[in-house]
Amino acid sequence: xxxxxxxxxxxxxxxxxxxxxxxxxxxxxxxxxxxxxxxxxxxxxxxxxxxxxxxxxxxxxxxxxxxxxxxxxxxxxxxxxxxxxxxxxxxxxxxxxxxxxxxxxxxxxxxxxxxxxxxxxxxxxxxxxxxxxxxxxxxxxxxxxxxxxxxxxxxxxxxxxxxxxxxxxxxxxxxxxxxxxxxxxxxxxxxxxxxxxxxxxxxxxxxxxxxxxxxxxxxxxxxxxxxxxxxxxxxxxxxxxxxxxxxxxxxxxxxxxxxxxxxxxxxxxxxxxxxxxxxxxxxxxxxxxxxxxxxxxxxxxxxxxxxxxxxxxxxxxxxxxxxxxxxxxxxxxxxxxxxxxxxxxxxxxxxxxxxxxxxxxxxxxxxxxxxxxxxxxxxxxxxxxxxxxxxxxxxxxxxxxxxxxxxxxxxxxxxxxxxxxxxxxxxxxxxxxxxxxxxxxxxxxxxxxxxxxxxxxxxxxxxxxxxxxxxxxxxxxxxxxxxxxxxxxxxxxxxxxxxxxxxxxx
Numbered sequence: 001x002x003x004x005x006x007x008x009x010x011x012x013x014x015x016x017x018x019x020x021x022x023x024x025x026x027x028x029x030x031x032x033x034x035x036x037x038x039x040x041x042x043x044x045x046x047x048x049x050x051x052x053x054x055x056x057x058x059x060x061x062x063x064x065x066x067x068x069x070x071x072x073x074x075x076x077x078x079x080x081x082x083x084x085x086x087x088x089x090x091x092x093x094x095x096x097x098x099x100x101x102x103x104x105x106x107x108x109x110x111x112x113x114x115x116x117x118x119x120x121x122x123x124x125x126x127x128x129x130x131x132x133x134x135x136x137x138x139x140x141x142x143x144x145x146x147x148x149x150x151x152x153x154x155x156x157x158x159x160x161x162x163x164x165x166x167x168x169x170x171x172x173x174x175x176x177x178x179x180x181x182x183x184x185x186x187x188x189x190x191x192x193x194x195x196x197x198x199x200x201x202x203x204x205x206x207x208x209x210x211x212x213x214x215x216x217x218x219x220x221x222x223x224x225x226x227x228x229x230x231x232x233x234x235x236x237x238x239x240x241x242x243x244x245x246x247x248x249x250x251x252x253x254x255x256x257x258x259x260x261x262x263x264x265x266x267x268x269x270x271x272x273x274x275x276x277x278x279x280x281x282x283x284x285x286x287x288x289x290x291x292x293x294x295x296x297x298x299x300x301x302x303x304x305x306x307x308x309x310x311x312x313x314x315x316x317x318x319x320x321x322x323x324x325x326x327x328x329x330x331x332x333x334x335x336x337x338x339x340x341x342x343x344x345x346x347x348x349x350x351x352x353x354x355x356x357x358x359x360x361x362x363x364x365x366x367x368x369x370x371x372x373x374x375x376x377x378x379x380x381x382x383x384x385x386x387x388x389x390x391x392x393x394x395x396x397x398x399x400x401x402x403x404x405x406x407x408x409x410x411x412x413x414x415x416x417x418x419x420x421x422x423x424x425x426x427x428x429x430x431x432x433x434x435x436x437x438x439x440x441x442x443x444x445x446x447x448x449x450x451x452x453x454x455x456x457x458x459x460x461x462x463x464x465x466x467x468x469x470x471x472x473x474x475x476x477x478x479x480x481x482x483x484x485x486x487x488x489x490x491x492x493x494x495x496x497x498x499x500x501x502x503x504x505x506x
Contacts, residue, residue: 002086002095004238007160010079010170011185012177014155018137020122021180026172028126032135035121040064042115044191045092047107048146050202055103058191059096061088065119072096073189074234079170098337102233105342113194116141124173131162132169142194150198156185211419214368215361218261219352221416225254226348236284237333244332248284251277253412254348260372260413266356273351276344283335287328293451294321296444300472311465320455365420370502373413373428377499380406380432381492388487397446404439407432424501431498435490442483445476452476 023032042062046052052059056075062068070086070093086093092109100109120137136158144150159173174184187193195201211217228250235243255277258270294317301313335341355361360368383403390396411432417425456469488494 002084002093004082004084006076006163007073007081007083008079008167008170009158009160010174011187011189012157012159012174012182013185014137014157014182018139018155020135020137020157021176021182023122023124023135023173023176026124026176028132028169028172029124030127030129031125033123033125035123038065038119038121040115040117040119042117043111043145044113044115044194045109046112047104048110049107050112050195050200051103051107052100053112053191053195054202054205056188056192057100057103058189059092059100059109060115060191061092063088070096072099074099098237098333099234101337101342102230102345105346111145112200113191113198114143114145115190115194117190132165133162133173134160135173136160138190140190140194142190142198144194144198144200146200148199150200152194152197154193154197156190157182211365213361214363214365214420215264215355215357217365217369217420218257218264218361218416219355220419221257222254222265223352225250225257226345226352229348230345233336237336239329244284244288248281248288251281251284252408253415256409256412257416260376260409261369261416263372264358264361264368266358269351269356273344273347276340276347280335280341280344284332286331289447290321290451292444293448296448297451297455297472300475301468304468304471308468308471310467311459313468316455316459316462316464320451320458365417366505369417369420369425370505373410373417373425374499374502376406376410376413377428377432377492377502380410380435384435384487384491385493388491392484397443400439400442401446404436404443407436407439411436421502421505424498424505428498428502431495435492438483438486438490442480442487445480445483449473449476449480 023029040062041064042060044058044060046059058071058073060071062071067085069088072084072086073081074084075081084096084099086096097109118139120139122135124132124135126132137155138158139153139155141153142151157177159170159177161167161170185193187196192201208216208220208223211220229247232243232247232250236247255274258265258267258274262270297317298314301309301317380403383399383406387396387399387403390399411429414425414429414432418429452469452473456466456473459469460466492499
């Protein structure tokens, strides 16, 4: 079982003689408690080409101290990391290996550095004895374990904030340390310093030049979506809120860009990749729709007066919602560990490394990108008009659903073009998002009514009243009607200025 802890810390170069100043002078510190010296021995694991180090992630097996075990540190922001802890074992724990899978792919994790530290620990406590921060002086011996070897040694000071303490407290400690001539460390981590000083630092990431051509702008957008997929992988495995949705959005944005900008990036190459992205979104979304519908119905039930909630409605809803959820998380994890997904990530890397650009890619953004966005906008307008022309029926529901998909595509195409085209593309994206929201509300109502019919049938078969489900069904019909009335006001026909602004981009 792995546990996650938020770690907020700062590192400093040790001062003359490795001495600490009087930290009782830090505001809020009542006393400094000497906790003695601890011997720590850690072996860091990475791929041969140091993929984890290149992305500021560290994986280690450490003995000594009160938290011996495997530790995976994932960056959150400057000075803030999530540390995932697993018990000691001979091999890398499966759960930690999974959390770095999207970065290491099929490459084996091998020992790269051994760090032995003599840690002299102090606790800063307030007048009630509550821990504010842990300050340690670490005398470090680092040995590179990969080809070429190499050793180095240094002493540093580490200040780690205690749980629940205002991060601003670290500023007070730093002020005192700086006054004593102690300066922040030039390395983000011990591993980074060890690698740098033994000549084994990972190759610096290639920073793409600022996009100039239409092709470069589209590739920058595609690269951002690829990066989002890789970055969201651990969050999905940890079942973090909204992570599955955001990962699916990244797949949709990439697929949409392939289609919208097919005159820039060759669809003969990208269409098969788009199908794989569609497959991934489907696997990630297993039972996602049911989760969304359950939340919608639960909220609707909560708003009803008690007198209108007839029968075991909440229990019936939980039964319906949980009927297909068993094993969903295990299924998603298996997908993310599978060869097909890892091959997709490799394919995306290859695509972005050697993109199949067409002649239009070399043109100025203003000559190409507006046409692509306007083409999507035109298709959106056609579907909206057809939806408005069809009486309420399953056919209208289908047209509304198609219009929603076209609104998404228009939005994503405009978002991709915004860095190049500025305000007109940004306005188009915002407009398409609003229209997408209205059409999405309509689609949710359609799906919710289907679910309510299913739940009502199950309740009736069990001898329960279906009154409440019928009431909710009627309210969903009203919600759909409200969307229908709002659609003309938001339709592309009513807002030609967005297209006109894009046509004027030069």
